[in-house]
Amino acid sequence: MDAQTKSFYATQAEHLGTLYARGGDTADLLAAFQGCRRILDLGCGSGRDLAALLLAGKDAYGADAVPEMVLTTEKTLRTQRIATQGRLFLAELPDLQPFADGEFDGVLCSAVLMHLEEEKLFDAIYAIRRILRPGGRLRVSIPARRDDVDPQSRRDADGRFFSDLVPAKLQLLLERVGFSPLAMRESPDGLGRPGVVWWTGELTRQADSGDRPLHLVESILNRDKKDATYKLALFRALAEIAQTQSHLAAYTAEGKVCLPIAALAEKWILYYWPIFESDVFIPQRVGEAPGQRGGVAIRKPLDALIQHFRGSGGLSGFYADWKGGRLTDDAERVFKKALREFQATIHTMPAKHAGGGHYDVFQYDVREKTLAMDVALWRELCLMGSWIRDATILRWAEQTELFAKVIDGAGAVKASLVIDRLLLAPDQGRNVTVAQKYFDGLPSRPCVWSQRELGGKAFDVDHAMPFSYWRNNDLWNLFPASPEINAKKSDRLPTYRQLHGSRDIIVDYWRGLNGAMGERFEREAQTLLGRDLFRRGNWETLLFSRFVEAFEVTANQRGAERWECADGSQKDREASAAVPVSRPSPAPTPYPQVEEGPFDGGAEQPDTGGKLLPFSAVGAGAFVTHLPCVGALAAGAAFHGLETGSLNDLEEMDWVAVPASLARKNRFVVRVAGDSMEPTLMRGEWVIFEYHRSPRREGEIVIANLPEFGVGEHGTETIKRIKQDSGSWIFTPDNPAHETIKVSRTEVTHPILGTFVAKL
Numbered sequence: 001m002d003a004q005t006k007s008f009y010a011t012q013a014e015h016l017g018t019l020y021a022r023g024g025d026t027a028d029l030l031a032a033f034q035g036c037r038r039i040l041d042l043g044c045g046s047g048r049d050l051a052a053l054l055l056a057g058k059d060a061y062g063a064d065a066v067p068e069m070v071l072t073t074e075k076t077l078r079t080q081r082i083a084t085q086g087r088l089f090l091a092e093l094p095d096l097q098p099f100a101d102g103e104f105d106g107v108l109c110s111a112v113l114m115h116l117e118e119e120k121l122f123d124a125i126y127a128i129r130r131i132l133r134p135g136g137r138l139r140v141s142i143p144a145r146r147d148d149v150d151p152q153s154r155r156d157a158d159g160r161f162f163s164d165l166v167p168a169k170l171q172l173l174l175e176r177v178g179f180s181p182l183a184m185r186e187s188p189d190g191l192g193r194p195g196v197v198w199w200t201g202e203l204t205r206q207a208d209s210g211d212r213p214l215h216l217v218e219s220i221l222n223r224d225k226k227d228a229t230y231k232l233a234l235f236r237a238l239a240e241i242a243q244t245q246s247h248l249a250a251y252t253a254e255g256k257v258c259l260p261i262a263a264l265a266e267k268w269i270l271y272y273w274p275i276f277e278s279d280v281f282i283p284q285r286v287g288e289a290p291g292q293r294g295g296v297a298i299r300k301p302l303d304a305l306i307q308h309f310r311g312s313g314g315l316s317g318f319y320a321d322w323k324g325g326r327l328t329d330d331a332e333r334v335f336k337k338a339l340r341e342f343q344a345t346i347h348t349m350p351a352k353h354a355g356g357g358h359y360d361v362f363q364y365d366v367r368e369k370t371l372a373m374d375v376a377l378w379r380e381l382c383l384m385g386s387w388i389r390d391a392t393i394l395r396w397a398e399q400t401e402l403f404a405k406v407i408d409g410a411g412a413v414k415a416s417l418v419i420d421r422l423l424l425a426p427d428q429g430r431n432v433t434v435a436q437k438y439f440d441g442l443p444s445r446p447c448v449w450s451q452r453e454l455g456g457k458a459f460d461v462d463h464a465m466p467f468s469y470w471r472n473n474d475l476w477n478l479f480p481a482s483p484e485i486n487a488k489k490s491d492r493l494p495t496y497r498q499l500h501g502s503r504d505i506i507v508d509y510w511r512g513l514n515g516a517m518g519e520r521f522e523r524e525a526q527t528l529l530g531r532d533l534f535r536r537g538n539w540e541t542l543l544f545s546r547f548v549e550a551f552e553v554t555a556n557q558r559g560a561e562r563w564e565c566a567d568g569s570q571k572d573r574e575a576s577a578a579v580p581v582s583r584p585s586p587a588p589t590p591y592p593q594v595e596e597g598p599f600d601g602g603a604e605q606p607d608t609g610g611k612l613l614p615f616s617a618v619g620a621g622a623f624v625t626h627l628p629c630v631g632a633l634a635a636g637a638a639f640h641g642l643e644t645g646s647l648n649d650l651e652e653m654d655w656v657a658v659p660a661s662l663a664r665k666n667r668f669v670v671r672v673a674g675d676s677m678e679p680t681l682m683r684g685e686w687v688i689f690e691y692h693r694s695p696r697r698e699g700e701i702v703i704a705n706l707p708e709f710g711v712g713e714h715g716t717e718t719i720k721r722i723k724q725d726s727g728s729w730i731f732t733p734d735n736p737a738h739e740t741i742k743v744s745r746t747e748v749t750h751p752i753l754g755t756f757v758a759k760l
């Protein structure tokens with residue numbers, strides 16, 4: 001939820017508590033959670049639904065992202081004489097770390113997800129899935145229609161942000177990560193607002209299984225006459241895009257999903273190339289024979305492209321030049337001509353005649369150059385695309401063998417030969433060479449999974465998403481790894497925790513690759529982002545969200561084995577991971593204003609498990625297993641707690657043991673000495689920061705570098721969140737009891753000294 005939306009709920013909390021108390025259907029709510037005992041109301045708001053659950057005897061809890069709304073819920077419960085101790089929490093999606101895995105039988109998420117930015121949506125869904133036990137019930141609601149939201153700014157008159165999340169997209173995302181739908185319905189607004197319609201879904205969390213019936217797709221695949229391989233190529237392409245580029249889909253108000261037909265044509269070129277290049281003629285329709293008329297229309301333009309690259313690497317050479325943006329003018333002309341012919345063939349042949357009718361199953365928009373289908377069909381492709389892909393390859397091979405027998409009767413073309421050609425992919429080695437050379441030239445090259453410096457040692461270029469699953473050589477999927485760790489990982493998928501534990505180093509490699517090969521990196525990243533554009537200056541968060549989503553969806557649907565690095569630091573990673581407690585503790589309410597001041601390190605040393613050491617005892621562990629402690633730092637009024645010059649005086653400083661995955665040069669530890677960042681950072685907590693002079697993203701936690709005599713009498717450093725407008729740096733607290741600090745950008749060109757990494 002962005003700051004402007006939070007501000008609305010904070011200032012209007014009391015009014016909204018009174019307003020929302022009038023809506024809702026208690027009987028419907030209780031029926032949805034019949035059989036559920038422990039329930040979390042996520043986004044409890046006014047407390048209306050939480051009170052109803054508690055009065056019905058449920059062991060219910062409430063959480064909200066806005067402190068003022070938590071207080072409103074507390075007031076609602078106390079008014080009805082309901083005990084609140086230990087039941088209310090300040091927690092914001094996607095960060096639900098106060099709650100343990102599988103802790104709840106039911107989760108209510110009413111009117112919350114529509115306020116999340118696109119890059120946070122998958123992690124939010126994953127977090128809900130994590131805290132819900134297998135077989136548990138989820139009740140979720142978002143607007144199906146909201147006429148009061150500006151389509152450009154995505155905000156209403158009150159300034160609240162509403163994403164363009166539509167019910168079909170949300171339902172599909174939920175199903176892709178392991179939810180099974182029970183009931184879906186639309187209803188008028190409970191407050192009687194015109195132009196507002198709500199969608200409510202009830203789903204159950206499945207066990208980790210991807211089994212689903214495929215009657216819908218099977219019926220379509222079996223309807224058409226089998227006189228060509230076009231239909232099979234179409235469904236193979238649709239299935240692969242649904243698995244690896246699902247965000248290309250655009251949802252319409254008519255219940256359709258649209259895909260750019262060019263994306264399908266590009267897939268077709270890679271499918272048919274090995275078939276047409278074969279030394280043995282492999283027919284692709286009834287009666288097609290060498291040197292005769294009446295063959296498939298796509299053979300001639302693709303043959304021209306094949307001939308162009310016959311002496312320069314064939315399919316692998318073409319793929320490397322195409323992906324690397326190195327096609328010559330002549331090659332580009334031949335490629336574009338083939339692409340146009342493939343697009344025309346797709347919409348005039350298999351798309352037009354699928355289902356035996358005239359554009360009954362698919363519809364082609366000649367102006368937008370998109371292929372549309374019902375949401376139900378797209379859902380099946382997304383949920384079971386891996387099965388559909390394998391099935392189409394097998395049928396394609398069997399069909400081709402039949403076509404060949406009609407020609408010569410001897411069966412010169414066997415299905416096994418066709419399968420080999422259909423599975424032929426551009427050479428991996430050739431297509432990771434550019435990344436290999438880039439990584440080889442870096443002065444520092446840590447292993448992406450263990451975070452250990454590889455230095456001058458030999459290293460592998462690892463496909464983070466194994467090639468066997470996605471056959472993907474894009475730069476965003478390639479990272480340096482030690483050969484030993486790469487061998488252990490093999491074709492297993494890194495876990496959600498492993499991916500997030502490696503987030504910083506993944507993003508750092510991405511930034512380097514983007515800087516060195518911007519055009520190619522952006523183009524390849526765009527294939528993962530789909531319709532969400534690669535925006536320069538603000539792409540990392542969304543790309544990483546899509547990256548993680550790809551792994552979780554693939555694992556859920558393919559039953560893939562998961563993997564975590566255990567290269568001598570697994571215990572450290574487990575200790576540093578945000579592992580939820582078995583039973584949460586209450587969030588602080590309200591926040592008292594505490595006098596600020598430095599932490600007196602001599603009188604009260606923190607509990608760090610006895611790991612504070614002098615530099616002489618750390619030795620080679622410096623920045624490998626230990627980081628320097630540069631002092632205490634107030635999270636409140638600014639304070640001279642951070643002596644930046646002392647970063648160079650490492651031997652004079654104390655060092656603290658940290659998880660190896662978090663230890664890197666330019667990182668240091670401070671202790672929080674104030675309460676302005678509570679509950680995010682509590683007084684006395686030890687926090688890792690990384691030295692930076694410029695902010696990386698809006699709203700991140702930083703060490704503010706304030707002018708010496710420009711802000712009160714306190715000094716120069718404090719922990720805050722940073723934002724900016726046209727003329728100022730804006731430092732905001734998480735605790736509303738503290739004030740925002742505004743500093744002129746002309747007065748301070750480098751507004752920060754460090755960015756937040758993790759808490760110890």
